[in-house]
Amino acid sequence: MKPPSSDPTAADQSPGVPGFRTWRGVYAFVFAFFVLVVVLLAIFSRYFA
């Protein structure tokens, strides 16, 4: 195995995505988007049933 990478973990703490300070915020956004997609799919199914 190679020695541990010199990847600067500290520098990776910030996602560098506008509007998000932490990765937790990114994960929360992705989760909320997933819930929204499932809800929209359920509405779509019902609307066209």
Place this chain on the structure above:
Amino acid sequence: MNFKTIDGMASSGTGAPPVSSKKFHGQSRTGGTPVPPSRMNTLDWMVLLVTMIGIAAYGAWHTRHTDHLDTYLKGSKTTRWGTIGISVMATQASAITFLSIPGQGFESGIGFVQNYFGLPLALIIVCAVFLPIYRKLGVYTAYEFLGQRFDAKTRLLGAGLFLLQRGLAAGVTIYAPAIILATVLGWRLDLTIIATGLLVIIYTVTGGSEAVSLTQKWQMGVIFGGMITAFLILLARLPSGLGFSGAAHIAGAMGKLQAVDFSLNPDKRYTLWTGLFGGLFLSLSYFGTDQSQVQRYIGGAALREGRLGLMFNALLKIPMQFFILLLGALLFVFYQFQPAPVFYNRVEWQQHATGTNAVIFRALEDKHAALHAVKQEKIRVWLVAKNHGEIVAESIARADMLKAEAATENVRNEAKAALTAADPLAKTKDSDYVFIGFILDQLPHGIIGLLIAVMIAAALGSKSGELNALGTTTTIDLWRHFRPLAAHDEARNVRAAKWFTAFWGFVAIAFALFAGFAENLIEAINIIGSIFYGVVLGIFLVAFFLKHVGGTAVFWSAIVAQTLIFVLYLLRHRFPALDISYLWYNLIGCAACLGLSLLLQLLFGREIESKKLNHG
């Protein structure tokens, strides 16, 4: 909505379906000339060959000097999140995705989308837990991590299970598009398998992981372009006045748009719950522990790039699968207003329509055509009632329409039974042929070539990711394990990785040439994955979250859990209670491995440790 054209159709008084200006590819009356030649012309061939060979040649040429092991196995250190995200997507989306999934939408509706519900949650876990550890340790493969966390035998077990299941799936990945394209286009199956196999071997061996990512980016461009074009043409080919909304209402009324099923019935294969729980475990195992995916995101410029690449997939995957399934559901509507064949694999149908079978097959075709015309009339009546807001009439018309649909479906089942009676080995699953049939019958030349390129690009993209991972795992976890001195010779490592990648490529070609596969190809791959993934995931979850469990306990737990899954799978037909959705194998295998690991560690942990100390 305006259904004027559909109303107008009825005004002709014939009740007969409007005949498309184009004949169905391969469709001739029974007893006629079988298997027509390919509908591809010179323009299609040019589009196909230029895109496919061009992308492969570009990838091979651009990465021909890749001689550093790190770059060869992990890709360039400057790779950004967009490339990683597309590479992750391309590795997962094989040609089967674009051939079989529209067929799933056509036949069973869009409920298959639930299979992907666990994916975003799994990717969040991979981002938060798995990826930082892989990067921190600087591993080339996920199984190297097992070696460090547990011991050599657990690492070899993890790598061995991966090589076994991915090696099997690699054969399916190359066979699946080849059998369909060869069937409908009249190509030779063996040459199709060999040509696509050799093309992918050349650039994957030459440039390793970097070539894989580079080519996947262009291949996904072709795929997105082609699929969106096909979708737009399909919408344009729907009866005028119907539009997307009208078509969606028909599909919905026929039960094709049930995206979310809240049923708790364990016999149902795709529900919200199987998707969330079974799908979560399947996705967690695939993205977190399958080297073909791990290899796509452990490289890159920084941890951030891998994470964003995975989040890109978490956001886009469900909408993308929904879009492909919706395409299938709309194809179903499209064929309600066309002279649909009784059996969509028309080549298979014609091949068996000989001798005494010809009369039976002809009678089935006629019966289906008559019932199809009746169904079209019922759809028209339902649309009128719905359009006028007549609730009672709409309800009666809907029941009549569903009855007509059931009648045509019965004839299709009779046709499949007749096919089996004519030849017990005949392929009776025809949904994989619906989309490719539409492409050949309805799309203009040039676009046909583009769509065939979509299928082959998808096959090459996923195949290259698999070969790259198989070669890497064999080199790092097996070859270097048994030849530890070779680990320091970088050039020799790169040479070994190239040879092993080529070796797996030829194994996949041989497997595809000589093995027979399950008819429903995408499910075949998922079933193979589900048999192994749960246990592998169990090993990794123990590694990440149960710090006090040692290698011996997890190793034997994994062996027992894997045996349990094999037994469940093999006995599923003998004992109906065991015939459960294959997605549950992921959860059962993982839970068994976790539970047994805890138990064995509790029972024998101290004994094992003391033995180790004594031997030490």
